[in-house]
Every structure is written in C-alpha cells, then in structure tokens.
Amino acid sequence: MKKEETRLKILLISAMIASTAPSSSSSSKSVINLPTYATPFKSSFLSSSFSIPPRFSPSALQFPSLIIKNVLKTADSPNLSSTAPNLDSLFANSKPTILVSEKLGDAGLDLLKSFANVDCSYNLSPEDLCSKISMCDALIVRSGTKVNRQVFEAAKGRLKVVGRAGVGIDNVDLQAATEFGCLVVNAPTANTIAAAEHAIALLSAMARNVAQADASMKAGKWQRSKYVGVSMVGKTLAIMGFGKVGSEVARRAKGLGMHVVAHDPYAPADRARAIGVELISFDQAISTADFISLHMPLTPTTSKVFNDETFSKMKKGVRIINVARGGVIDEDALLKALDSGVVAQAALDVFTEEPPKDSKLVHHENVTATPHLGASTKEAQEGVAVEIAEAVVGALQGELSATAVNAPMVPPEVLSELAPYVALAEKLGRLAVQLVAGGSGIKSVKVVYRSARDPDDLDTRLLRAMITKGIIEPISDSIINLVNADFIAKQKGLRISEERVFANSSPGCPLDSITVQISNVKSKFASALSDNDEISVEGRVKYGMPHLTRVGSFGVDVSLEGNLILCRQVDQPGMIGMVGGILGENNVNVSFMSVGRTFRGKKAIMAIGVDEEPDKNTLKKIGDVPAVEEFVFLGL
Numbered sequence: 225m226k227k228e229e230t231r232l233k234i235l236l237i238s239a240m241i242a243s244t245a246p247s248s249s250s251s252s253k254s255v256i257n258l259p260t261y262a263t264p265f266k267s268s269f270l271s272s273s274f275s276i277p278p279r280f281s282p283s284a285l286q287f288p289s290l291i292i293k294n295v296l297k298t299a300d301s302p303n304l305s306s307t308a309p310n311l312d313s314l315f316a317n318s319k320p321t322i323l324v325s326e327k328l329g330d331a332g333l334d335l336l337k338s339f340a341n342v343d344c345s346y347n348l349s350p351e352d353l354c355s356k357i358s359m360c361d362a363l364i365v366r367s368g369t370k371v372n373r374q375v376f377e378a379a380k381g382r383l384k385v386v387g388r389a390g391v392g393i394d395n396v397d398l399q400a401a402t403e404f405g406c407l408v409v410n411a412p413t414a415n416t417i418a419a420a421e422h423a424i425a426l427l428s429a430m431a432r433n434v435a436q437a438d439a440s441m442k443a444g445k446w447q448r449s450k451y452v453g454v455s456m457v458g459k460t461l462a463i464m465g466f467g468k469v470g471s472e473v474a475r476r477a478k479g480l481g482m483h484v485v486a487h488d489p490y491a492p493a494d495r496a497r498a499i500g501v502e503l504i505s506f507d508q509a510i511s512t513a514d515f516i517s518l519h520m521p522l523t524p525t526t527s528k529v530f531n532d533e534t535f536s537k538m539k540k541g542v543r544i545i546n547v548a549r550g551g552v553i554d555e556d557a558l559l560k561a562l563d564s565g566v567v568a569q570a571a572l573d574v575f576t577e578e579p580p581k582d583s584k585l586v587h588h589e590n591v592t593a594t595p596h597l598g599a600s601t602k603e604a605q606e607g608v609a610v611e612i613a614e615a616v617v618g619a620l621q622g623e624l625s626a627t628a629v630n631a632p633m634v635p636p637e638v639l640s641e642l643a644p645y646v647a648l649a650e651k652l653g654r655l656a657v658q659l660v661a662g663g664s665g666i667k668s669v670k671v672v673y674r675s676a677r678d679p680d681d682l683d684t685r686l687l688r689a690m691i692t693k694g695i696i697e698p699i700s701d702s703i704i705n706l707v708n709a710d711f712i713a714k715q716k717g718l719r720i721s722e723e724r725v726f727a728n729s730s731p732g733c734p735l736d737s738i739t740v741q742i743s744n745v746k747s748k749f750a751s752a753l754s755d756n757d758e759i760s761v762e763g764r765v766k767y768g769m770p771h772l773t774r775v776g777s778f779g780v781d782v783s784l785e786g787n788l789i790l791c792r793q794v795d796q797p798g799m800i801g802m803v804g805g806i807l808g809e810n811n812v813n814v815s816f817m818s819v820g821r822t823f824r825g826k827k828a829i830m831a832i833g834v835d836e837e838p839d840k841n842t843l844k845k846i847g848d849v850p851a852v853e854e855f856v857f858l859g860l
C-alpha cells in the first residue's frame with residue numbers, strides 16, 4: 225500500500241472517529257495492515273474494522289457512524305465510550321480472525337487466508353473452543369463441532385459469523401446465535417451429489433451385502449449362499465424428504481430401474497413430476513416401499529419420526545438407508561425392528577451420537593455403517609470449502625449472505641439502493657430516542673415510510689433494523705444488527721409498527737421520507753412533540769446524504785452529520801448570530817444551520833449542526849439567551 229494512501233486512510237478514519245468523539249491522538253502509524261480487497265458498498269451490519277471500504281468511496285463516508293461503531297466494537301474493548309480508541313490497537317486488529325475447527329478443503333482455506341488470520345485447530349474440546357472463541361470473528365465448522373449457547377456466551381460479542389461447511393445446521397444453536405447477533409451461514413449445495421451418490425452406494429451395497437461379504441472374505445471365508453442379495457430393479461423406493469439430495473437420489477434410482485415415490489410436505493409436485501416421481505403421504509410411502517431412503521433435515525418435527533409406531537406400518541422386510549441425520553430415527557426402535565425382521569437391513573451413515581458409543585446398531589449383522597461419509601468426496605469437500613469461505617468472507621465484509629440461515633436475505637441490488645436510507649434510518653432512531661425525557665419508558669415506536677412505490681417493491685426490514693439499532697444502542701449495552709434487531713426489540717418490550725404512505729414522488733427513488741414517532745413519552749424538547757403528542761422526527765435523503773426535515777411540527781433542513789443542537793426561540797431578528805456567536809467564541813464549528821417556524825413572529829426552531837460537542841458552559845450560555853425557550857444537544 226502506498227504511504228500516501230495509507231496516511232489518507234488514517235486521516236479519514238481519524239476524522240470519522242472525531243465526528244463522534246474527541247480524538248486522543250493525531251499521530252499516525254507508519255505500518256498498518258489494512259485490507260486491499262476491493263469492495264463496493266457493503267452494509268456494515270456485521271462488518272468491523274477490517275471491513276472499512278478501501279479508498280473511502282463516498283458511499284463509505286455516508287456511513288461513518290456505522291463504521292465507527294463497528295470499529296469501536298471490534299477494538300477489543302466492549303466499552304463503547306466516547307473516547308476515541310488508540311489507532312495502534314485499531315490497526316493491529318485490522319484483519320479478522322477465523323477459527324476453523326474441522327478439516328476444510330485447501331481451496332477454501334487459501335481463500336480465507338487471503339483475507340484473514342486463519343487458526344485451524346481441529347479436535348478442540350468444548351472448553352478449548354470456548355476459551356478460543358472470544359478472539360475470533362468467525363468460526364467455521366462441519367458437523368462435528370457443537371456450537372451451543374456456551375460458545376456464543378464465551379465469544380463475548382466478538383463472534384459475528386458461524387459458517388457451517390455443509391448443509392445440516394442442527395449442531396448450531398440458531399436461537400442463541402440470533403440472540404447474540406451472530407449470523408449463521410451454510411454451504412447448502414456443494415455436497416448434494418456426494419450425499420446422493422453415497423445413498424446409492426449404501427443402497428446397492430446393502431442390497432448385495434457387499435460390506436458383510438467383504439468382511440467375511442477378509443476373515444478367510446467363502447460364503448456364497450449366505451450373502452445372496454435382493455435386486456433393486458422394479459422395487460419401490462420411498463424418498464423421505466424430496467429436497468436437493470432426495471431428488472438426486474431419485475434420479476439415480478430411476479436409472480437403476482426402481483419405482484420411486486416420495487414424501488415431502490413442502491416439495492412442489494411439479495418438480496417431482498418432472499423427475500417422474502409421485503409425491504404421496506407419509507403413511508402411504510412407508511407402507512408401500514421396499515426401500516426407504518431418508519433425506520429430511522433434523523428438526524423438532526422430524527426428530528425420531530421413525531419409531532415403534534411407524535416401523536410397525538412398514539412392509540415386512542423393508543430396507544432403510546439413512547444419509548440424513550441419525551436423530552430422525554429412534555435407534556432403539558430400529559434395533560427392535562431389525563431383530564424382529566420388520567426391517568431386513570439398514571444402511572446408516574449418520575447416528576444420534578457421533579461417533580456412536582458401543583452401538584448395537586453398528587455391530588448388527590444386518591446393518592451397513594459408514595462414519596458420516598456422505599459429504600466426504602474430494603470434489604464435494606473442495607466445493608463446500610470454497611462455498612463456505614466465500615459466504616463467511618462476504619459476511620465479514622458486511623454482505624448479507626445468500627446462504628444466511630438466521631437472517632433475512634436482502635438482495636445486493638436492494639441493499640445498494642437502500643444504502644443512504646439505511647444511514648438515515650439509524651440517525652432518526654438515534655435522534656428520536658435522545659429526545660425522550662429520562663424516566664419515560666419507550667414502549668411503542670411507529671415508523672412511517674412515504675414512498676411512491678408499491679409496498680411489495682419496498683423491503684423495509686433493513687430500515688426497521690437500523691431504526692431499532694438507533695433507538696436501542698444509545699440506551700443499552702446491546703449491539704444491534706440485522707440478525708438480532710427484531711429479537712432484541714421484542715426482548716426489551718419495544719413494539720415497532722410500520723406504516724406505508726403513498727407519496728406523489730418519483731418511483732425511481734425508493735423513499736420520499738421516513739418519520740420515526742415515539743408515543744406515550746415525555747420529551748426533553750417539547751417542540752419535538754407533534755400535534756398527536758408523539759415525539760416525531762422526519763428525514764429525507766438529499767444529495768445522497770441523510771437530512772433532518774421535520775421536528776415535531778417544525779420544518780427544518782439540516783444534514784445529519786456530527787452533532788445537533790435544537791433550539792426553540794421567539795421568532796425575532798438576530799437569533800442566528802447570537803447563538804452562532806456563542807458557539808464560535810467557544811471554538812465550536814457550525815456545519816449546518818436551518819430555521820423553521822410556525823408563524824412569523826411566533827415560535828421558531830433552529831437546528832444547528834456542530835462538529836464538536838459544546839462544553840456545559842457554552843450550552844448554558846445558549847440557554848441564558850432570553851429569547852431561547854428550550855434547547856437540546858443531540859449526539860449523532
């Protein structure tokens with residue numbers, strides 16, 4: 225990186241930090257390790273110091289408070305104090321740390337290493353995982369690592385992304401991840417074929433006793449009559465769960481000449497028809513099948529769905545393949561069904577507990593077992609590694625991943641269009657909450673979006689999350705992002721309702737204005753109350769920048785940068801000069817100023833943007849001006 229560019233970045237970061245806090249140091253650092261990856265604007269919902277966009281494009285500068293907040297958040301200090309952090313510690317942390325706790329393909333690791341410090345620590349005990357995790361921004365796992373609530377607690381807010389290098393996320397506590405604002409992404413496509421091929425391999429091996437016959441030969445025997453198998457052609461195969469893997473198994477089984485039926489309450493019938501598969505009920509499927517192959521996820525609904533009762537409905541001599549999850553089968557019930565001959569054979573790649581301990585199933589002579597090998601081909605592992613590395617790196621850069629498991633997906637085009645409104649939303653939330661008088665609990669917030677667009681063409685989840693962030697963060701120690709915004713609002717008893725109002729403006733522009741209203745509270749600036757007695761602030765995006773355009777019933781027009789003084793006074797000449805003079809005398813630079821009034825000679829409010837926070841004495845002098853009736857200082 226060129227020295228000049230480096231210096232410019234440092235200065236810009238300092239400037240951004242200074243816009244919310246007095247800088248502790250103006251000195252720069254000669255060696256820093258800022259990333260060089262080029263990225264267009266990314267939402268900084270999950271980003272941190274390392275995600276500061278290079279060259280500080282104008283779009284990046286529109287989000288200083290987000291960037292600063294995230295810089296502060298990851299600077300190893302949970303305390304979001306008003307003191308600017310030491311630049312040295314910021315830059316020391318400029319690369320994220322990614323912990324990879326299970327073996328990952330080289331191509332994925334290379335990708336991760338080009339972006340982050342990568343710690344490959346396999347076979348960690350739960351205690352070791354918990355002690356490492358607070359130093360990590362992301363964690364990549366396969367199915368062997370239990371990412372439970374303790375892990376999120378131990379992360380102390382630093383862990384932003386959990387990447388599951390594979391499909392099943394039953395080893396990740398999604399509820400806890402969401403509560404802790406941690407995004408969970410998976411790699412849902414790259415191992416589909418491998419899993420389907422493994423199911424077919426198990427089906428054929430089981431039908432022809434390949435594993436048992438092989439073991440027998442290795443024991444020096446030649447048992448041709450013992451290992452007579454069954455044919456697959458013409459037999460009915462029931463696929464339980466007709467998703468990615470299930471449908472690929474169906475295609476292959478049809479190639480073997482099998483009659484394939486499927487059960488999946490959520491699969492579209494036309495997709496099944498296209499492959500020549502009939503979708504039928506659960507009971508129909510299990511009672512007519514010669515072979516049953518399981519391909520549903522493990523959820524509370526599917527847990528132990530194959531149990532004494534359902535085994536009793538199966539055709540005697542049925543053969544079962546499980547390449548999905550061990551937990552969908554009641555293993556004790558399967559053992560009984562095998563012993564009684566209801567189930568002739570089972571081929572199992574997955575188990576309730578992995579590795580299984582002293583499992584009678586594994587040792588059963590009619591069971592073919594593999595140690596969770598469904599996804600284990602070289603090709604699938606390389607594919608999964610790249611898929612998850614891209615998802616995790618993207619998420620750390622602030623992208624909303626297409627494979628997010630616990631967050632709404634916001635397409636990139638929507639994201640870039642809403643970008644300036646995202647900043648506006650947070651600032652309006654932040655302003656509105658500071659106008660609430662101490663002691664009034666906030667219960668109900670209404671957001672009004674004025675837009676020329678059809679409601680279906682305006683995705684407001686991101687804006688709502690940012691307003692929530694703006695409202696909650698100044699008054700609590702919660703860190704809000706798109707993942708946890710709704711959860712934390714609910715937890716704090718905050719009801720956020722939204723209303724769309726048609727605006728006769730250009731539909732090319734997603735929003736005309738956003739208004740944040742807080743009802744049933746007192747305000748420390750009475751003029752912020754609307755006719756309905758709600759604190760009300762309205763904003764618009766002008767020239768790509770967020771502007772405050774209304775406070776209560778007063779129209780104003782001030783860019784939402786730095787800090788703001790709102791001041792209500794008698795509408796008379798000389799007020800701007802008087803208040804501006806006080807600020808100037810005390811070295812407070814005025815960046816913007818706007819006056820709004822009800823009627824000439826009646827009341828007016830001044831909205832004054834200031835670069836620095838005036839000290840108490842300066843604020844008192846403003847309050848002492850006889851025509852000033854009330855005023856408030858608001859940090860943005």
Ligand SMILES: NC(=O)c1ccc[n+]([C@@H]2O[C@H](COP(=O)([O-])OP(=O)(O)OC[C@H]3O[C@@H](n4cnc5c(N)ncnc54)[C@H](O)[C@@H]3O)[C@@H](O)[C@H]2O)c1
Pocket residue numbers: 391392393412415416419464465466467468469470487488489490491519520521522525526547548549573574596597598599600
């Ligand atoms: N053994 C392995 O190594 C391996 C490899 C890949 C996938 N898997 C597992 O295979 C399963 C399927 O993976 P996928 O990629 O096809 O997922 P998928 O999401 O594409 O498909 C799962 C399907 O199950 C259906 N389903 C949900 N609840 C159901 C229910 N109660 N009854 C019937 N169907 C139901 C869903 O509608 C969906 O169509 C997952 O459990 C995954 O973890 C295992």
Ligand SMILES: O=C(O)[C@H](O)COP(=O)(O)O
Pocket residue numbers: 366367368389390391392393415596597598599600
């Ligand atoms: O859900 C999956 O993707 C498979 O079960 C693969 O698990 P693994 O990554 O532990 O092999």
